[in-house]
Amino acid sequence: MRTFYAPLLLTLFFACCFTGHAQESKPPVKFGIETDVLPYALGGFMGAAWMGKGHFRIRSLYAYVKMPKLITPDQFTNHRIRSFALLVDYFPKKEFTGWWAGGGMAFWNGSIQTKDQPDQNSDTRFRTYLLNGSAGYIFSFGEHFYLGPWSGLSIRVGGNRNIAVDTETYDPPLLNPELSAKLGWIF
Structure with missing residues (x-):
């Protein structure tokens, strides 16, 4: 459960760095939290915290995802990913609404089993390092709440x-496309 707080703590650290030299004439630093519907739809969860100023925001996130059978090779089961990411997003508008594009680094701590492994405690663990690029659109509903459909592509740059x-060999995919929607709150 401690890893769930990592995005929040990392964002607060960056907040201290960014706000130390703020002047009244510059736009204020904004903070937000968000979640993504895709991990919940797959039986997992996701939490992110962000802070931003002007056109840029920094996001840190943690997600737990049960990978769907559709993208897991047939001989494997119980494919799970715990993902940590640090991303920077750019918004043409300063209000953190409308179009955005961003990217950053992600770390996946995964586990997988063959269908022949009956014991859930006998999973094989692996690590994957990725570069991520993503883009989306933020629809604001009132002053604080927003909905943001988005898509992204991660490329594996390191790891196992x-x-x-067991008796099989698993090779994590080179490319990992994503498509989902985020629900968020701006403080």
Whole structure:
């Protein structure tokens, strides 16, 4: 459960760095939290915290996802990912609404089993490092609440490959596309 607070603590750290030299004539630093519907739809969860000023925001997130059978090779099961990411987003508008594009680094701590492994405690663990690019649109509903459909693509740049899982070998995919929607709150 401690890892759930990591995005919030990381964002607060950056907030201290950004707000130390603020002047009244510059736009204020804004903070927000958000969640994504895709991990919940797959039986997991996601939490993110962000802070931003002007056209840019920094986001840190933690997600737990049960990967769907559709993208898990047939000989495997119980494919789960715990993801940590640090991202920077750019908004053409300063109000953190409308179009945005961003990118950053992600770390996946994964586990997987073959269908022949009956014991859930016998999963094989692996790590994956990714570069992420994403874009989306923020629809504001009132002063604080927003909905943001988005899509992204992550490319594997490091981590374990050709992982021995029981009698099979699993190789994490090079490209990982995503499509979802975020619900968020601006403080």
